[in-house]
Amino acid sequence: MKVDLIIRHAHVMTMSGSGVGMIEDGAVAIKGNRIVQVGKTEEVMKGCQAEEIHESKGKLVMPGFIDAHIHSGLAILRGVAQDMGNWMEEGLWPFMKHVKDDDQRKGSMLNIMEGVKAGTTTFCDYDANMTTLVNNYVEIGARARLAEMINEIPKDIGDLPRGELYPFESTIGEKKLQNNIDLMKNWDGENNGKVTVLFGPHGPDMMSLELLKEVQHQAEKYDTKLHMHVCQGDREIHQMNMRYRKRSIPFLEENGFLNDRLLAVHLTEATKSETAVVAQSGASMINCSGSIGIIDGIVPPILEFLEAGGKAALGSDQAPGNNCNNLFNEMKFVSILNKVKTQNPATFPATKALRLATIESAKAVGLDHEVGSIEVGKKADIIFIDLESPSMSPVIRKPVRNIVPNLVYSANGSEVEHVMVDGKFIMKDREINTLNEKEKVREAQKAAESLSDRASADFQSHSPVIGMMQRGEL
Amino acid sequence: MKVDLIIRHAHVMTMSGSGVGMIEDGAVAIKGNRIVQVGKTEEVMKGCQAEEIHESKGKLVMPGFIDAHIHSGLAILRGVAQDMGNWMEEGLWPFMKHVKDDDQRKGSMLNIMEGVKAGTTTFCDYDANMTTLVNNYVEIGARARLAEMINEIPKDIGDLPRGELYPFESTIGEKKLQNNIDLMKNWDGENNGKVTVLFGPHGPDMMSLELLKEVQHQAEKYDTKLHMHVCQGDREIHQMNMRYRKRSIPFLEENGFLNDRLLAVHLTEATKSETAVVAQSGASMINCSGSIGIIDGIVPPILEFLEAGGKAALGSDQAPGNNCNNLFNEMKFVSILNKVKTQNPATFPATKALRLATIESAKAVGLDHEVGSIEVGKKADIIFIDLESPSMSPVIRKPVRNIVPNLVYSANGSEVEHVMVDGKFIMKDREINTLNEKEKVREAQKAAESLSDRASADFQSHSPVIGMMQRGEL
Numbered sequence: 001m002k003v004d005l006i007i008r009h010a011h012v013m014t015m016s017g018s019g020v021g022m023i024e025d026g027a028v029a030i031k032g033n034r035i036v037q038v039g040k041t042e043e044v045m046k047g048c049q050a051e052e053i054h055e056s057k058g059k060l061v062m063p064g065f066i067d068a069h070i071h072s073g074l075a076i077l078r079g080v081a082q083d084m085g086n087w088m089e090e091g092l093w094p095f096m097k098h099v100k101d102d103d104q105r106k107g108s109m110l111n112i113m114e115g116v117k118a119g120t121t122t123f124c125d126y127d128a129n130m131t132t133l134v135n136n137y138v139e140i141g142a143r144a145r146l147a148e149m150i151n152e153i154p155k156d157i158g159d160l161p162r163g164e165l166y167p168f169e170s171t172i173g174e175k176k177l178q179n180n181i182d183l184m185k186n187w188d189g190e191n192n193g194k195v196t197v198l199f200g201p202h203g204p205d206m207m208s209l210e211l212l213k214e215v216q217h218q219a220e221k222y223d224t225k226l227h228m229h230v231c232q233g234d235r236e237i238h239q240m241n242m243r244y245r246k247r248s249i250p251f252l253e254e255n256g257f258l259n260d261r262l263l264a265v266h267l268t269e270a271t272k273s274e275t276a277v278v279a280q281s282g283a284s285m286i287n288c289s290g291s292i293g294i295i296d297g298i299v300p301p302i303l304e305f306l307e308a309g310g311k312a313a314l315g316s317d318q319a320p321g322n323n324c325n326n327l328f329n330e331m332k333f334v335s336i337l338n339k340v341k342t343q344n345p346a347t348f349p350a351t352k353a354l355r356l357a358t359i360e361s362a363k364a365v366g367l368d369h370e371v372g373s374i375e376v377g378k379k380a381d382i383i384f385i386d387l388e389s390p391s392m393s394p395v396i397r398k399p400v401r402n403i404v405p406n407l408v409y410s411a412n413g414s415e416v417e418h419v420m421v422d423g424k425f426i427m428k429d430r431e432i433n434t435l436n437e438k439e440k441v442r443e444a445q446k447a448a449e450s451l452s453d454r455a456s457a458d459f460q461s462h463s464p465v466i467g468m469m470q471r472g473e474l
Numbered sequence: 475m476k477v478d479l480i481i482r483h484a485h486v487m488t489m490s491g492s493g494v495g496m497i498e499d500g501a502v503a504i505k506g507n508r509i510v511q512v513g514k515t516e517e518v519m520k521g522c523q524a525e526e527i528h529e530s531k532g533k534l535v536m537p538g539f540i541d542a543h544i545h546s547g548l549a550i551l552r553g554v555a556q557d558m559g560n561w562m563e564e565g566l567w568p569f570m571k572h573v574k575d576d577d578q579r580k581g582s583m584l585n586i587m588e589g590v591k592a593g594t595t596t597f598c599d600y601d602a603n604m605t606t607l608v609n610n611y612v613e614i615g616a617r618a619r620l621a622e623m624i625n626e627i628p629k630d631i632g633d634l635p636r637g638e639l640y641p642f643e644s645t646i647g648e649k650k651l652q653n654n655i656d657l658m659k660n661w662d663g664e665n666n667g668k669v670t671v672l673f674g675p676h677g678p679d680m681m682s683l684e685l686l687k688e689v690q691h692q693a694e695k696y697d698t699k700l701h702m703h704v705c706q707g708d709r710e711i712h713q714m715n716m717r718y719r720k721r722s723i724p725f726l727e728e729n730g731f732l733n734d735r736l737l738a739v740h741l742t743e744a745t746k747s748e749t750a751v752v753a754q755s756g757a758s759m760i761n762c763s764g765s766i767g768i769i770d771g772i773v774p775p776i777l778e779f780l781e782a783g784g785k786a787a788l789g790s791d792q793a794p795g796n797n798c799n800n801l802f803n804e805m806k807f808v809s810i811l812n813k814v815k816t817q818n819p820a821t822f823p824a825t826k827a828l829r830l831a832t833i834e835s836a837k838a839v840g841l842d843h844e845v846g847s848i849e850v851g852k853k854a855d856i857i858f859i860d861l862e863s864p865s866m867s868p869v870i871r872k873p874v875r876n877i878v879p880n881l882v883y884s885a886n887g888s889e890v891e892h893v894m895v896d897g898k899f900i901m902k903d904r905e906i907n908t909l910n911e912k913e914k915v916r917e918a919q920k921a922a923e924s925l926s927d928r929a930s931a932d933f934q935s936h937s938p939v940i941g942m943m944q945r946g947e948l
Contacts, residue, residue: 019946076868079876082883083823107868114864290810294883297813297821324865324884332803333810336764339771340811346938347771349557351947388915390588391798394550394581394922399933400940401948402553409556409768410797414888441862448868459873464820466874472493473825474875 001036003029003048004423008041010056011387011395011403015063015359015373020351020404024397028061030380033192033423038374060385060392060403063373064121064143064419065327066361069227069265069286069315071149072136073099073127075114076107076448078319083464086162087295088235090463092320093158098454101129106444109136111325113437115316116142117430118326118413121381121421124263124286124315124365126200126227128176130183138191141426141434143381145365146187147200147227148180150215152207162235165242166205173211177218184222193379194422196367197222198263203229204248205239209255219261225366226257230264230278233296237269249274258283263365265315268292268300275301279310284364287356289333290324291317299337303347313361314353327357328413335408350408384418391415475510477503477522478897482515484530485861485869485877489537489833489847494825494878498871502535504854507666507897512848534859534866534877537847538595538617538893539801540835543701543739543760543789545623546610547573547601549588550581550922552793557938560636561769562709564937566794567632572928575603580918583610585799587911589790590616591904592800592887595855595895598737598760598789598839600674600701602650604657612665615900615908617855619839620661621674621701622654624689626681636709639716640679647685651692658696667853668896670841671696672737677703678722679713683729693735699840700731704738704752707770711743723748732757737839739789742766742774749775753784758838761830763807764798765791773811777821787835788827801831802887809882824882858892865889 012026027044029037037044074092076099081091104127115123122143127133130148137144152173153166160166180199188197199219201212206229219226231237231248240248249270252258260282267275267285278285287302305312314334316325331353338348362372371381387395387403391410396402419427426434468474486500501518503511511518548566550573555565578601589597596617601607604622611618626647627640634640654673662671673693675686680703693700705711705722714722723744726732734756741749741759752759761776779786788808790799805827812822836846845855861869861877865884870876893901900908942948 017946019942020948021946022948077870078868078884079880080870080874082819082879084820085818087819110864110867117864290883293810293814295819297817297819299814319884322883323880324886326865326886329806329886336767336807337811337814340767340773340814343771344559345556345561345769345771346558349938349942349947351942388912388919390584390591390911390915391800393584393915394552394919396551396554396922396926398926399930400554400937400943404948405556406553406797409764410552410793412798412800412803412886412888414886437864438862441864441867445862445868448870452870452872456873463874464823468493468823468825469874472491472495473823474494474496474878 001048003031003036003050005030005052005054006044006048006050007054007056007061008044010059010061012038012374013060013062014038014375015355016375020354022401028374028382030423033379035374035376035378035380038376056384058388059417060387062383062385063358063371064381064383064421065119065357066122066313066365066372067115067120067316067325067327068124068313068361068365069288069317070111070123070125070325071127071318072108072111072123072125073104073129073133074318074320075111076103076444076451079323081320081465082294082323087321089158089162090461091465094459094461095455097158098451101132103447103451104129105132105136106447108133109440110444111319112136112140112142113432113440115325116140116419116427116432117416118328119383119416119419120327121383121419122367122371124227131179134187134195137195139435140432141421141424143194143371143421145196145198145367146183147198148176148183149200149202150176150180150207151202152211163238166239168208173207177211177215181218192422198225198227201226201228203232203236204251205236216257225261225263227263229266231269232266233268249277253277266292266300267305268296268298270301272301272304275304276308279305279308285310285312286315286364287312287334288315288317289337290329291322293333293337295321299341302334303338311360311364312356313364314356326413328411331357331408350405353408354404380420380423382420383416385415386417389415475522477505477510477524479504479526479528480518480522480524481528481530481535482518484533484535486512486848487534487536488512488849489829490849494828496875502848502856504897507853509848509850509852509854512850530858532862533891534861536857536859537832537845538855538857538895539593539831540596540787540839540846541589541594541790541799541801542598542787542835542839543762543791544585544597544599544799545601545792546582546585546599547578547603547607548792548794549585550577550918550925553797555794555939556768556797561795563632563636564935565939568933568935569929571632572925575606577921577925578603579606579610580921582607583914584918585793586610586614586616587906587914589799590614590893590901590906591890592802593857593890593893594801595857595893596841596845598701605653608661608669611669613909614906615895615898617668617845617895619670619672619841620657621672622650622657623674623676624650624654624681625676626685637712640713642682647681651685651689655692666896672699672701675700675702677706677710678725679710690731699735699737701737703740705743706740707742723751727751740766740774741779742770742772744775746775746778749778750782753779753782759784759786760789760838761786761808762789762791763811764803765796767807767811769795773815776808777812785834785838786830787838788830800887802885805831805882824879827882828878854894854897856894857890859889860891863889
């Protein structure tokens with residue numbers, strides 16, 4: 001068979017089967033944007049004649065990571081809110097109210113570049129103004145599974161006194177739903193299929209049941225999924241109790257939302273039995289260890305969800321309150337936080353975390369027919385890890401192989417050398433080759449400085465971060 | 475004043491005072507190996523004429539990190555043992571028994587390179603064969619505060635049935651103490667003062683009281699400190715109860731070991747009152763979040779220790795069971811693990827973690843007269859962080875500054891651009907310039923392969939990692 005490219009003499013970690021599918025001295029043949037053969041180098045060289053050979057001795061070749069939940073539009077506010085209670089109202093809102101669409105767009109690119117440099121090839125971005133942000137994904141060349149965040153909340157919601165019922169304005173909801181429909185019509189399947197679209201209700205507390213049902217109807221019409229925060233915090237549960245006298249999960253169950261169309265993000269406040277109900281319904285759980293650890297001081301119920309047989313994935317959430325968007329961080333945290341939660345070092349072995357960032361994530365977000373593993377017929381979304389980085393060295397192969405634990409517990413993302421999406425290298429030798437990184441950083445910096453001027457002019461917050469600043473701690 | 479070098483137009487984070495001592499548009503003047511002026515760029519330029527100017531706009535300039543507890547000699551076994559109980563006996567020992575002195579030396583260099591590349595400038599290394607390992611520090615040019623690990627345990631201790639009292643052999647103890655004394659005589663103050671020496675009893679359970687007292691006597695004679703594991707696990711407590719019918723801390727208190735000469739490492743199993751006793755004695759606590767999280771599934775009592783007024787520092791411990799040796803990892807974990815331990819996102823703000831990796835660490839290990847902050851008279855151990863890395867962008871300066879939280883929660887170490895130790899750059903633009911990195915990695919790899927052959931030949935372990943290997947999970 002004539003192929004475009006053979007990657008050979010690598011440790012190929014396919015993530016197929018129930019483990020990690022490691023092939024030593026392995027090779028991958030690529031034709032166009034698809035993987036056409038995978039196996040031992042010797043076999044693949046027999047089966048294929050390649051235009052180009054990529055010698056990969058000393059490299060780990062594996063599927064790119066799938067970040068199942070990210071709000072890239074918040075990256076412009078990286079680091080303004082953490083180490084506090086009342087994160088939304090006191091930390092984020094005093095800045096967020098001044099964020100313009102263009103700030104979101106420029107900040108978003110920082111997040112995407114950060115992710116790509118740490119091996120993320122698919123971003124499940126869930127934010128406002130997605131018809132603008134999608135252009136960043138097209139420009140950099142990453143795969144994107146996008147949802148417009150739909151709610152019926154007026155823009156000044158952060159100024160509401162804590163504990164009051166949110167007002168809903170149906171014109172806001174209609175407009176946001178329309179944005180999501182436009183995103184679907186204009187972008188689903190575009191950019192060689194790299195862009196796909198979901199629907200993105202903000203949460204069961206953030207919109208009327210009527211609108212929520214309409215969003216679901218649209219998701220059914222386009223046969224796609226719902227990306228939604230569920231049980232994301234005590235604020236949500238309080239709102240649901242006030243409005244419906246029901247907690248989120250019984251409410252969603254009664255109204256027919258619990259099924260495999262749903263990506264339920266966080267489940268921070270879900271009880272053990274609620275967690276099991278969601279898992280058994282076929283809905284997926286997206287677990288964000290870094291952000292929920294920093295914002296809430298909580299370890300979400302991912303263990304219970306997996307024990308109940310659910311499909312799950314990892315997400316990096318937002319930069320103001322994680323503060324990084326790097327799947328290596330999420331793999332390490334989901335494992336170690338659950339070890340300490342159960343006081344058992346055998347809990348959540350590295351392999352499990354790695355699967356939740358690749359093949360299981362693909363299943364959870366509904367992309368496993370295309371990506372998540374290195375298998376014949378799948379799209380070539382492939383990353384190359386330098387096993388000669390000090391942090392990945394030495395490589396031991398027997399009697400046990402140490403690559404997986406070192407990838408999860410030792411690597412930090414900078415070991416990712418090349419990134420290929422859809423058969424094309426978008427990063428080589430750690431340089432993103434589809435855009436000018438420094439220029440993008442400077443654009444975002446300029447936008448952040450102007451935003452910071454605007455926010456400072458009317459700044460009102462009781463955030464403890466203000467005290468830290470006054471005491472010279474920042 | 476004539477100086478050798480001025481670093482200017484940087485964000486200079488001095489870590490002096492009670493906060494982080496940030497100076498915007500700051501400068502540092504260096505003469506020989508010492509800092510001679512620090513302040514606003516304008517002031518420093520008025521006060522000094524420099525041979526060389528280092529333009530540092532867009533950089534954070536800060537003191538190098540002090541890793542207060544590392545066993546670099548174990549780096550050759552990175553990733554062979556984790557995700558299991560019985561870590562020492564089942565995970566580590568079947569490999570460790572085959573490690574030769576030369577394997578330790580070659581592996582150690584991987585750890586040191588990894589640390590330097592993540593901004594560590596001082597390593598408190600605590601291992602066997604330190605008179606060999608010290609040469610790695612001299613070669614790379616890092617600062618080292620070294621202790622020979624002293625015990626009276628025969629080399630095959632890992633083969634002992636769990637629960638049996640360790641046999642002691644005084645000839646072993648005498649030899650190891652002599653190694654530590656030799657290290658002191660030959661190396662303390664050497665390499666322009668970059669090498670200093672402590673004494674390193676392995677733990678109160680690992681040697682007779684007689685030998686422990688002799689080690690303390692030597693530490694007093696040379697007026698230095700004791701670097702020692704204390705309450706490092708249930709095995710230690712079990713040994714202490716069997717041998718003395720006392721737990722470690724009451725035992726050490728009665729015998730006069732609790733004072734400011736002691737660096738008490740881990741305190742994993744210390745009760746709240748025991749923790750307070752150690753803190754109030756003037757002894758320091760070294761907290762290793764990554765390793766204790768992975769090996770034991772426990773968050774050590776650092777909060778209680780600090781509340782009781784103790785001096786504390788962070789350490790990265792060993793590569794087989796952390797698995798990285800990177801202070802960015804330790805800062806992030808100490809903060810987030812303690813947030814979830816207390817279910818409070820305000821617990822352990824970023825600033826506190828940052829201090830424990832720099833100035834507080836210097837105080838804890840007794841080097842604060844030399845390093846840990848950027849202040850006039852101190853040694854120039856300085857790192858440069860690229861604030862234009864996507865993960866550190868954007869930089870917001872008002873109404874709150876976001877550099878510290880992004881350094882602790884977002885950075886992973888790869889943002890460190892240059893590393894200076896003792897006034898000399900040992901890394902520039904991420905390349906260590908005192909040695910050939912690739913060559914060192916390959917040397918260690920070769921040693922690891924031979925070690926892996928030896929270990930495979932007589933491998934006996936019930937380690938769950940074996941099962942993972944058989945199931946294709948590694």
